[in-house]
Amino acid sequence: MMFKVPPFVLLIPLSAVAALSGCQQTTPTAALTTAMTASETRQMTGRRFDINDERAVLTSIVQLLQDLGYKVGETDVKAGLVTGTKGAEEVVTYYGSIIRVTVTTTPIRDKGGIQVRATFQDIVQARDPRYTYARSTVGPEVYQQFFDRLAQSLFLEAHDI
Amino acid sequence: MKHPVVRIFAPILAAVALAGCQADSRQQILHMDKSQVALRSAQSRAFDTADTELTVRTIIATLQDLGFTVDKVDQTLGLVSATKAGNYVMKMTVTARPRGVDQIVVRASAQHNLTAVSDVAPYQQFFDSLAQSLFLEAHDVI
Numbered sequence: 001m002m003f004k005v006p007p008f009v010l011l012i013p014l015s016a017v018a019a020l021s022g023c024q025q026t027t028p029t030a031a032l033t034t035a036m037t038a039s040e041t042r043q044m045t046g047r048r049f050d051i052n053d054e055r056a057v058l059t060s061i062v063q064l065l066q067d068l069g070y071k072v073g074e075t076d077v078k079a080g081l082v083t084g085t086k087g088a089e090e091v092v093t094y095y096g097s098i099i100r101v102t103v104t105t106t107p108i109r110d111k112g113g114i115q116v117r118a119t120f121q122d123i124v125q126a127r128d129p130r131y132t133y134a135r136s137t138v139g140p141e142v143y144q145q146f147f148d149r150l151a152q153s154l155f156l157e158a159h160d161i
Numbered sequence: 162m163k164h165p166v167v168r169i170f171a172p173i174l175a176a177v178a179l180a181g182c183q184a185d186s187r188q189q190i191l192h193m194d195k196s197q198v199a200l201r202s203a204q205s206r207a208f209d210t211a212d213t214e215l216t217v218r219t220i221i222a223t224l225q226d227l228g229f230t231v232d233k234v235d236q237t238l239g240l241v242s243a244t245k246a247g248n249y250v251m252k253m254t255v256t257a258r259p260r261g262v263d264q265i266v267v268r269a270s271a272q273h274n275l276t277a278v279s280d281v282a283p284y285q286q287f288f289d290s291l292a293q294s295l296f297l298e299a300h301d302v303i
Contacts, residue, residue, distance in 0.1 A: 029282050029286060
């Protein structure tokens with residue numbers, strides 16, 4: 001014998017699934033791994049400059065970020081760090097586009113000189129972070145150009161231009 | 162023409178799905194899904210060094226290795242906060258503070274999209290990378 005099931009009863013398990021899936025969180029392990037090894041990343045995003053004045057290099061980095069139209073955010077001489085942003089920091093409508101950069105300096109003890117490292121992120125920011133994503137526009141050529149310009153910037157400052 | 166039951170229940174289903182993720186914000190303010198001791202243990206490691214400045218620099222380098230950009234640094238407090246976006250937003254706050262005269266305790270706390278991360282695995286990954294960069298072994302704190 002078959003019972004006649006009212007159609008809305010079928011929706012009860014569906015609702016339960018919907019309620020649970022609404023709160024589904026993925027384990028964020030992917031965020032702390034990268035496709036490249038640390039040394040590969042460091043090679044692509046870093047360059048050694050033959051100068052021992054870390055403060056002068058940090059000044060050049062700030063000048064370069066100004067050249068490139070970035071707003072300088074955090075600076076810390078003791079940590080050897082400058083950060084900058086370009087684009088919409090506040091998401092006024094649904095989405096905003098922002099480029100974030102972190103540049104660090106590290107004195108190289110044995111060989112001498114300063115290692116400069118940059119990390120760029122090109123982000124489409126949503127008001128709800130779950131809809132924020134990164135664009136894959138930041139390749140090796142971006143870093144190449146950045147360091148070429150930094151070399152120019154160091155040269156210009158060394159000659160007071 | 163859709164069946165009337167579908168017309169009525171589709172919005173309800175959608176509402177339920179959304180409500181499933183809508184944590185009560187009053188609960189969220191002081192919410193923890195692990196004990197304080199367990200959380201601190203997962204988030205902290207001790208390193209045999211007394212050089213806070215170098216530790217902070219290495220924390221920044223490790224975060225850069227992992228593709229993070231820095232939001233804030235305070236060498237006096239030994240603090241670094243950083244953000245990474247993929248198809249998610251991960252925010253990390255990392256602190257380095259001296260313990261005794263020859264150790265530094267590094268603590269990391271992460272937020273993934275809207276939620277605080279309490280899983281052990283992501284922290285383990287972070288400290289593995291940090292230990293490699295510091296050339297030091299990471300000791301459990303608690």
